[in-house]
Amino acid sequence: MSSCSIHHPRLFDPLRRDFSGLDTGYRLADGRVTRRHYLDSAASTLALDCARAVKDELLHHYANTHSTLHFSARIASHAYDWAHEQVLRFVRADPGRHTVFFAGSGCTAPLNRLARVLAARRPERNVVLVSLMEHHANDLPHRKHAGRAVPIPLTGEGQTLGAVDPAALERLLEQHRDQVNYVAVTAASNVTGIVNPVYDLAALAHAHGAWVIVDASQHLAHAPLPISDTGAVERELDAVVFSGHKLYAPGSPGGAIVRRTLLEGCEPDEVGGGMVEDVRLSDYQVTTRFPDREEAGTPDLLGAVQLGAVLNALQRAGMERIHAAEQRLLRRLLAELAAVPGARIYGDPDPDRTPRLGVVSFNLAGLEHGLVAAVLNDYHNVAVRNGCFCAHPYVRELLKPELWALDVDPDTGDAATLLKPWQGMIRASLGLYTTDEDIEALLVGIRDLLARSDDYRALYVVDADGDFHHRTFHAPAEALFDPERALDRALARLSATNAAPW
Ligand SMILES: Cc1ncc(COP(=O)(O)O)c(C=O)c1O
CATH class of the missing domain: 3.40.640.10 (Type I PLP-dependent aspartate aminotransferase-like (Major domain))
Structure with a gap:
C-alpha cells in the first residue's frame, strides 16, 4: 500500500500550522503591529513547509x-x-x-x-x-x-x-x-x-x-x-x-x-527537447510516451x-476532513456576515441548497469595495481582495440589480468613472490554515468600519481606478520587504560564516 493512501488523522492539526507566513506582522495606520490575517487564498495560498x-x-x-x-x-x-x-x-x-x-x-x-x-x-x-x-x-x-x-x-x-x-x-x-x-x-x-x-x-x-x-x-x-x-x-x-x-x-x-486519447495521435502543441525519439534534418519523430510528449x-x-x-x-491528512473543517468556518462566515446590517453576499448564500467552498464575496451598502478592502488592511491587518477577480461577466451579472439602482446613465461619458468604485466586491477566501480568529478579525473590521464609516472615508482619497489611498499612512512595499536587503542579510550571514576560524 502506498504511504499516501494511509490516512493520518492526527496529522491534520499540525499540518494546518505548518505554513510560512502565518505569524507575519505589519505596522498598521494606528501604529499597532499585529499579525496578518490572510484571507486571500483564492488568489494564492501560503506555502506548506513540509512540502x-x-x-x-x-x-x-x-x-x-x-x-x-x-x-x-x-x-x-x-x-x-x-x-x-x-x-x-x-x-x-x-x-x-x-x-x-x-x-x-x-x-x-x-x-x-x-x-x-x-x-x-x-x-x-x-x-x-x-x-x-x-x-x-x-x-x-x-x-x-x-x-x-x-x-x-x-x-x-x-x-x-x-x-x-x-x-x-x-x-x-x-x-x-x-x-x-x-x-x-x-x-x-x-x-x-x-x-x-x-x-x-x-x-x-x-x-x-x-x-x-x-x-x-x-x-x-x-x-x-x-x-x-x-x-x-x-x-x-x-x-x-x-x-x-x-x-x-x-x-x-x-x-x-x-x-490520453484526447492527445494521442496528434502533434503535441509544443515541441523541443525531451519529447522526441529522433530528430533528422528532414523530420523528427515525437515520442509516444506520456507525459514526455506533452512536456x-x-x-x-x-x-x-x-x-x-x-x-x-x-x-x-484526509481531504474529507479538510473539506469538513473549511465548511464549518465558511458557514460561520456566511451566517455572521448575513447578520451584518447592509451586507450583501453574492451567489446563493444557502450552502445546503447550493454547495460552495471557502470563498465569500460581499459588499456593504453605501461603501465602495475599495474603501472596505483598504480599511480592513490598514486598520485591521486583514488581507482580502477586491474588484472583479478576473471574472467580469459573472461579477457584472451578480451586481446588475445594484448598478441599475445607482441610477447612472450608462450612455454618458462619465458612466465608467462614476461606476468604477461600485463595480466590484470584497472577497474573503479560506485556506487550510484559516482559523476562527481570522474570521473574527474580518468581522471586527467590518463592524468597526460600519460604526465609523464617515471618519474612515475622510482619511482616504480615491483614484481614477477606484482604488483608495490613505492620506497620511503609507507603507510602500520596499519598506515592508526589499529583495535587495534580503540579499544583503543573506550575504552578511555568508561573510559571518566565512569569518569563522575554520
Ligand atoms: C477559477 C480560476 N481559474 C483560473 C485561474 C487562473 O489561474 P492562474 O493565474 O494560476 O493561471 C484562477 C486564478 O485566480 C482561478 O481562480
Whole structure:
C-alpha cells in the first residue's frame, strides 16, 4: 500500500500550522503591529513547509531530468515521475488511461494549450460552451482558439445566482447539435465558491459527443475531486486543470490531467527537447510516451516535486476532513456576515441548497469595495481582495440589480468613472490554515468600519481606478520587504560564516 493512501488523522492539526507566513506582522495606520490575517487564498495560498522541505532536500541532488545515468539525474528523473504520480493518484485517475502534464505558472498555460489542441482535433465542431461563472483563464483561451464561445446560464438570478444549470446546458447542446467540441466549466467559482455539478454536466456533454474541461483551480485544495464520481466513464471529466500556487505550493507549475486519447495521435502543441525519439534534418519523430510528449523542454522539477509533496500530505491528512473543517468556518462566515446590517453576499448564500467552498464575496451598502478592502488592511491587518477577480461577466451579472439602482446613465461619458468604485466586491477566501480568529478579525473590521464609516472615508482619497489611498499612512512595499536587503542579510550571514576560524 502506498504511504499516501494511509490516512493520518492526527496529522491534520499540525499540518494546518505548518505554513510560512502565518505569524507575519505589519505596522498598521494606528501604529499597532499585529499579525496578518490572510484571507486571500483564492488568489494564492501560503506555502506548506513540509512540502517545501522536500524541495529543499531535493536541491542537494539537483540536476536536470531526462537521464538516469549519473546519480543526481537518476534522482531528479525519479522525483519528477513521482510528482506526476501524486497528481494522478490525488484525483484517482488511471495512469494507464490518463496523463498529467505540467505547464506554465498556473492553469492559464494548460488551458490555452488544451483549447488549441482540442480545436485542432475536431475543427468541424467549432462551438464551445463556456459557463457564465468562469475566470477569464477558462474563457478567453476558448474564445481565441476554439471557435464560437456560447455562455451557459446559471440557475437563479441577480445577486443570488446559483450553479451552472444542467437543463440550460442540455438545451444548448441540443441547439448546437454535433457542433459542440467541448464544455468548459469551473469546479468551483473563484468569486462565490459555488460548486458546479461537474459529473452531471460531463454526462450531458458526453451524451452529445462533447468533451468537458474542468477548471479545478479553486477546488483541488479544498475538497475531494475524483476524475469520476461513480467510476463510470460517462461521468468522467476529460480534462482537469489546476494551479500549483493555489495548492500550497507557490512557485510550482500549472497542470492538466487529461484522458490520453484526447492527445494521442496528434502533434503535441509544443515541441523541443525531451519529447522526441529522433530528430533528422528532414523530420523528427515525437515520442509516444506520456507525459514526455506533452512536456517539451526542461521541466520545473522543484516546483512539481513540491506540489506532489503537498498533494501527498493533503491525502494523508484526509481531504474529507479538510473539506469538513473549511465548511464549518465558511458557514460561520456566511451566517455572521448575513447578520451584518447592509451586507450583501453574492451567489446563493444557502450552502445546503447550493454547495460552495471557502470563498465569500460581499459588499456593504453605501461603501465602495475599495474603501472596505483598504480599511480592513490598514486598520485591521486583514488581507482580502477586491474588484472583479478576473471574472467580469459573472461579477457584472451578480451586481446588475445594484448598478441599475445607482441610477447612472450608462450612455454618458462619465458612466465608467462614476461606476468604477461600485463595480466590484470584497472577497474573503479560506485556506487550510484559516482559523476562527481570522474570521473574527474580518468581522471586527467590518463592524468597526460600519460604526465609523464617515471618519474612515475622510482619511482616504480615491483614484481614477477606484482604488483608495490613505492620506497620511503609507507603507510602500520596499519598506515592508526589499529583495535587495534580503540579499544583503543573506550575504552578511555568508561573510559571518566565512569569518569563522575554520
Ligand atoms: C477559477 C480560476 N481559474 C483560473 C485561474 C487562473 O489561474 P492562474 O493565474 O494560476 O493561471 C484562477 C486564478 O485566480 C482561478 O481562480
